[in-house]
Amino acid sequence: MNVKYMFSLVAVILLFLLAYIGVEAAGLQVLFGIVIPYAAIIIFIIGVVNRVIGWARSPVPFRIPSTCGQQRSLPWIKSSELDNPFTTPGVVARMFLEVLFFRSLFRNTKTTIAEGPKIYFSIEMWLWLAALAFHWSFLTVIVRHLRLFTEPVPFWIALLEKADGFFQVGVPGIFLSGLVLLAAVFYLFLRRVIIPQVNYVSLSQDFFPLFLIFGIAFTGILMRHFAKIDVTGAKQLAMGLVTFHPTIPQGIGGIFYVHVFFVSVLLAYFPFSKLMHMGGIFMSPTRNLTCNTRAVRHINPWNYPVETHTYDEYEEEFREKMIEAGLPVEKE
Amino acid sequence: MSDPKPNELIEKIDYIPPQKGWMDVPVNIRKGMYCYASNPKSVEYVHLPNARAWNPIEEDWKLPDNWKEIVHTAFRDRLDRFRSFKVFMDICVRCGACADKCHFFIGTGDPKNMPVLRAELLRSVYRNDFTAAGKILGKIAGARELTLDVLKEWWYYFFQCTECRRCSVFCPYGIDTAEITIMAREIFNLLGLNIDWIATPVANCYRTGNHLGIQPHAFKEMIEFFVDDIEEKTGVKVDPSFNKKGADILFVTPSGDVFADPGTYTAMGYLMLFHYLKEQGLNVTWSTYASEGGNFGFFTSHEMMKRLNSKMYAEAKRLGVKWILGGECGHMWRVINQYMDTMNGPADFLEEPVSPITGTKFTNARSTKMVHISEFTADLLYHNKLKLDKSRNDNLIVTYHDSCNPARGMGLFDEPRYVINSVCNHFHDMPRNTIREQTFCCGSGSGLNAGEDMELRLCGGLPRANAVKHVHDKFGVNMLATICAIDRAVLPPLMDYWVPGVGVTGLTEMVANALLMPGEAERTTNLRGEPLSGMEE
Known part of the structure; x- marks a missing residue:
C-alpha cells in the first residue's frame, strides 16, 4: 500500500461523502451550491493573482535562456530562431509551441543501459501524448460547460459541443473529451505508481489533483449518462451564479453537488499547489527571453558595485618581477 | 586507494530506487564522490565569511551557531532577487521527464541525482519555511525541516551537479537545475562550505x-x-x-x-x-x-x-x-x-x-x-x-x-x-x-x-x-x-x-x-611531436 496516494484517495472520498451527505441528508444545498462555489472562485482569483504578482515582484537579473539551437552569429550560418530566438517574434513562437504543444516534453527520451556497457536512448512519447490529451480534453470540457453559464449559447460553444459529440453514440451522446480526460488522468496516475523513478519522487500533492479531476470527470459522466439529472435545473443554478442572483432549483440531486464541490475544491486548491505551473510556464526565464545578450545589454535592477582586485594593486605586488621579465608597467 | 574497474562501476548502476522514501534515506558522504573542503586561507583571501578548516566526513562541520538563520535569510533573499529561483521552487509537477537526462543519474543510478529530486532537496525546505501548505501539512505536503543532515545532503548533491543544464532542455517549464545549484552553492559560501577545488582557484x-x-x-x-x-x-x-x-x-x-x-x-x-x-x-x-x-x-x-x-x-x-x-x-x-x-x-x-x-x-x-x-x-x-x-x-x-x-x-x-x-x-x-x-x-x-x-x-x-x-x-x-x-x-x-x-x-x-605558415620549414610532426600523416618512418 502506498501511503502517498492513499492519503489523497481518502481525502477525495471524504470530500465526496461530505458533499453528498451534506446535500442529501442535511439539506445544505445553499452551502454547496452557492456559498462554497463563490468562495472558491474568490480564493482562486485572488490566490492566482497574488502568486503571479509574487513571481513578477522578483526581478530577472540575468538573461539565462536555455539555448536549444544554433545561435545567430555569422550571416552564412543558419540560426535556429525557434530554439535560440534572437528576436521577440521568435520568443513568442517558442512560447506558443511550449504552452500549447509542450514542445520540450516532446523531446523526451528513455535511457536504458545494456551490456557492454551500451547506453540507449529511445523515443518516449507517452508522457507527452498523455499530457496533451489531458490538458486539451480538460480545456474542451471547460469550454463546453460555458453553455451552462451563457444565454443564448454562443454558436462556437454549440459548434465545439457538436464536434466533441461527433461519434453520436448513445442518448444523450457521449462526449469524446470526457472519455479522453478520464483515460489520460488514469494513465497519469498509473505511471506515477508503476514507473519506479516517478513513483519515488511523487508526493501526496501529486496524486490529490489527479483523484480530484478523476472525480470531477467521473461525476460529470455519471450525471449525463446514468443519474440523468435535470439539466435545466443545473443551468438555472449556473446562470444564477454568474448573474449574481443565485437560486437553488429543486431536484438536481446529490451527485450534482458533489461535482460542483469537487470543482470548487480544485479552484480553491489551485493557487497553493503545483497546478500553478499553468501561470509559471509563462514566467520561466529559461524560455521566455530573447537570446541576444551579446547584442543587447540586459539590465539587472539590483546590480551593485563589488570589491575587485584592480590592475594597480596587481602591479604594485608584481612590479619588480614584471620589469625584470620585460613586461610593460604603468609606474617604473 | 585505486579507482574501481569499469565493470565494477557499471555493476553498481541500478535505476530502480530503494523502497524507503528519499527523506528517510540519510546522506552517506562517500570517498571518491566528494571534493575536499576549502582551504581557509583561500576563503579569507577574497573576504568570504566563516573561513575555517573543516572536513566533510567528520561529524562536526564547525558551522557558525546561527547557521539556520543564515540559510533562511539567504534563501528568502534569493527568492526575492531571482525570479528563476522563485518560479522553479513553485511550479515543478514532478513529471519525471528530467530524471534520466542527468549524466550523474545515468552514471550512478543514485535517485538523488535525478534533477527533480536534487531540486526537491531544496524545495522540501522551501515548502516548510515559505509556503502555507507546507507549514500546515508538513511532511504530507512534502515539507521537511532544515537539519544538519539535510544541510549535509544538500552539500553532497549540489556538488554532484555540474550545472550543465541538460535537464532544462527537457523540462516542460524549462526548470534549470543549474540555477538551483547556483543558489545552493551561494548559500554554502555564506557558511564557509565551499570545496577547495573552487575556493583556491x-x-x-x-x-x-x-x-x-x-x-x-x-x-x-x-x-x-x-x-x-x-x-x-x-x-x-x-x-x-x-x-x-x-x-x-x-x-x-x-x-x-x-x-x-x-x-x-x-x-x-x-x-x-x-x-x-x-x-x-x-x-x-x-x-x-x-x-x-x-x-x-x-x-x-x-x-x-x-x-x-x-x-x-x-x-x-x-x-x-x-x-x-x-x-x-x-x-x-x-x-x-x-x-x-x-x-x-x-x-x-x-x-x-x-x-x-x-x-x-x-x-x-x-x-x-x-x-x-x-x-x-x-x-x-x-x-x-x-x-x-x-x-x-x-x-x-x-x-x-x-x-x-x-x-x-x-x-x-x-x-x-x-x-x-x-x-x-x-x-x-x-x-x-x-x-x-x-x-x-x-x-x-x-x-x-x-x-x-x-x-x-x-x-x-x-x-x-x-x-x-x-x-x-x-x-x-x-x-x-x-x-x-x-x-x-x-x-x-x-x-x-x-x-x-x-x-x-x-x-x-x-x-x-x-596551417601553411609563410617561411615554415618542412613540417614532419604535429605540435605534439608526433609524425604527421605520410611522415611516419
Missing part, C-alpha cells in the same frame, strides 16, 4: 589574474616556452605581445591551456594563428592581469563571478583595445554570453567587433564586444583567408564534443563544426541524443574536476564516453575535439578509462597543424 584568480596562480613573469615565460616549441616544430618564430597598449584586440583564454597538455597545443595554435594573421593586419595582445578566461567565481556566487570577470573589461579599457577575442573555454562563454555585459558593462569604451582580416562585423556581439575564437576562425575560413593542408590531419578521425555551456548557454554548434570540417578530412558526429543541445557533460564541470572525486567524474562522464565509444567502434574515431579547457583536462583520463585509444584536442590545435 578563485583566490588565485583574484590575486594573480588566473586560476592557477601563475604570476606575470611566469606567464610570459610559459608562453615563450611555447614560442620555442613552435620554432622547433615549424621553423617559424612567432612573436606574441603582452600587456601591450595600443593593440587592437585583447585575447583572453583559460589559463589551463598555458599549463597542461593537451591544452598547451591549443595555446600554441593561438600563437601560430595570430602570427599568421599579423601580416594581414591583426594586432592582438595577451594580458597577464586578465590571464584567465574561465571563472570559478561562477561556481561560488554571482558576486564572486562579477568580481573575477571585471578584469576583462578593466584590462581592455586600460590597454585601449577595440574589442576582446575569447579563446576556447566552456563556462567562460556562458559567463560572457549571458552575464558579463549585464554585470560589468556597458563596454562603451570598446568598439563593435570587426575582423581586421575579412571586414566582417560581428553584429551579434555588438554590445558585449567579445567574439569567440570559433566565430572568428570560421569567418576566416569562410573567406579563404587561411592557407591549409588538410591532409596533415589525415591521421585523425575526429568527433566533436559540444561543451555544455557554449551549447546550452549560447548555441555555438555550427561554427566549431565548420572549423573542424575545414581543417580535417575525417569527421563523424556522435549520435543525435548526445550532441548539440542534448550534449552530455564531461562529468567534471562546475569546479568538480579535482582528483579526489575521480569516481564521481568517471560515473558522470560515462554517457559522454559511451557516445564516443559508439563512433570509435563504428568509424574508428581516435580524436575527440572540444572547445573547453576543462574538457581538455578531464576528457583524457575519461577516455583512457572508458574508451582507450581516443585522444583529446582543441580546435585551434588542429587549425595550426593544417
Whole structure:
C-alpha cells in the first residue's frame, strides 16, 4: 500500500461523502451550491493573482535562456530562431509551441543501459501524448460547460459541443473529451505508481489533483449518462451564479453537488499547489527571453558595485618581477 | 586507494530506487564522490565569511551557531532577487521527464541525482519555511525541516551537479537545475562550505589574474616556452605581445591551456594563428592581469563571478583595445554570453567587433564586444583567408564534443563544426541524443574536476564516453575535439578509462597543424611531436 496516494484517495472520498451527505441528508444545498462555489472562485482569483504578482515582484537579473539551437552569429550560418530566438517574434513562437504543444516534453527520451556497457536512448512519447490529451480534453470540457453559464449559447460553444459529440453514440451522446480526460488522468496516475523513478519522487500533492479531476470527470459522466439529472435545473443554478442572483432549483440531486464541490475544491486548491505551473510556464526565464545578450545589454535592477582586485594593486605586488621579465608597467 | 574497474562501476548502476522514501534515506558522504573542503586561507583571501578548516566526513562541520538563520535569510533573499529561483521552487509537477537526462543519474543510478529530486532537496525546505501548505501539512505536503543532515545532503548533491543544464532542455517549464545549484552553492559560501577545488582557484584568480596562480613573469615565460616549441616544430618564430597598449584586440583564454597538455597545443595554435594573421593586419595582445578566461567565481556566487570577470573589461579599457577575442573555454562563454555585459558593462569604451582580416562585423556581439575564437576562425575560413593542408590531419578521425555551456548557454554548434570540417578530412558526429543541445557533460564541470572525486567524474562522464565509444567502434574515431579547457583536462583520463585509444584536442590545435605558415620549414610532426600523416618512418 502506498501511503502517498492513499492519503489523497481518502481525502477525495471524504470530500465526496461530505458533499453528498451534506446535500442529501442535511439539506445544505445553499452551502454547496452557492456559498462554497463563490468562495472558491474568490480564493482562486485572488490566490492566482497574488502568486503571479509574487513571481513578477522578483526581478530577472540575468538573461539565462536555455539555448536549444544554433545561435545567430555569422550571416552564412543558419540560426535556429525557434530554439535560440534572437528576436521577440521568435520568443513568442517558442512560447506558443511550449504552452500549447509542450514542445520540450516532446523531446523526451528513455535511457536504458545494456551490456557492454551500451547506453540507449529511445523515443518516449507517452508522457507527452498523455499530457496533451489531458490538458486539451480538460480545456474542451471547460469550454463546453460555458453553455451552462451563457444565454443564448454562443454558436462556437454549440459548434465545439457538436464536434466533441461527433461519434453520436448513445442518448444523450457521449462526449469524446470526457472519455479522453478520464483515460489520460488514469494513465497519469498509473505511471506515477508503476514507473519506479516517478513513483519515488511523487508526493501526496501529486496524486490529490489527479483523484480530484478523476472525480470531477467521473461525476460529470455519471450525471449525463446514468443519474440523468435535470439539466435545466443545473443551468438555472449556473446562470444564477454568474448573474449574481443565485437560486437553488429543486431536484438536481446529490451527485450534482458533489461535482460542483469537487470543482470548487480544485479552484480553491489551485493557487497553493503545483497546478500553478499553468501561470509559471509563462514566467520561466529559461524560455521566455530573447537570446541576444551579446547584442543587447540586459539590465539587472539590483546590480551593485563589488570589491575587485584592480590592475594597480596587481602591479604594485608584481612590479619588480614584471620589469625584470620585460613586461610593460604603468609606474617604473 | 585505486579507482574501481569499469565493470565494477557499471555493476553498481541500478535505476530502480530503494523502497524507503528519499527523506528517510540519510546522506552517506562517500570517498571518491566528494571534493575536499576549502582551504581557509583561500576563503579569507577574497573576504568570504566563516573561513575555517573543516572536513566533510567528520561529524562536526564547525558551522557558525546561527547557521539556520543564515540559510533562511539567504534563501528568502534569493527568492526575492531571482525570479528563476522563485518560479522553479513553485511550479515543478514532478513529471519525471528530467530524471534520466542527468549524466550523474545515468552514471550512478543514485535517485538523488535525478534533477527533480536534487531540486526537491531544496524545495522540501522551501515548502516548510515559505509556503502555507507546507507549514500546515508538513511532511504530507512534502515539507521537511532544515537539519544538519539535510544541510549535509544538500552539500553532497549540489556538488554532484555540474550545472550543465541538460535537464532544462527537457523540462516542460524549462526548470534549470543549474540555477538551483547556483543558489545552493551561494548559500554554502555564506557558511564557509565551499570545496577547495573552487575556493583556491578563485583566490588565485583574484590575486594573480588566473586560476592557477601563475604570476606575470611566469606567464610570459610559459608562453615563450611555447614560442620555442613552435620554432622547433615549424621553423617559424612567432612573436606574441603582452600587456601591450595600443593593440587592437585583447585575447583572453583559460589559463589551463598555458599549463597542461593537451591544452598547451591549443595555446600554441593561438600563437601560430595570430602570427599568421599579423601580416594581414591583426594586432592582438595577451594580458597577464586578465590571464584567465574561465571563472570559478561562477561556481561560488554571482558576486564572486562579477568580481573575477571585471578584469576583462578593466584590462581592455586600460590597454585601449577595440574589442576582446575569447579563446576556447566552456563556462567562460556562458559567463560572457549571458552575464558579463549585464554585470560589468556597458563596454562603451570598446568598439563593435570587426575582423581586421575579412571586414566582417560581428553584429551579434555588438554590445558585449567579445567574439569567440570559433566565430572568428570560421569567418576566416569562410573567406579563404587561411592557407591549409588538410591532409596533415589525415591521421585523425575526429568527433566533436559540444561543451555544455557554449551549447546550452549560447548555441555555438555550427561554427566549431565548420572549423573542424575545414581543417580535417575525417569527421563523424556522435549520435543525435548526445550532441548539440542534448550534449552530455564531461562529468567534471562546475569546479568538480579535482582528483579526489575521480569516481564521481568517471560515473558522470560515462554517457559522454559511451557516445564516443559508439563512433570509435563504428568509424574508428581516435580524436575527440572540444572547445573547453576543462574538457581538455578531464576528457583524457575519461577516455583512457572508458574508451582507450581516443585522444583529446582543441580546435585551434588542429587549425595550426593544417596551417601553411609563410617561411615554415618542412613540417614532419604535429605540435605534439608526433609524425604527421605520410611522415611516419
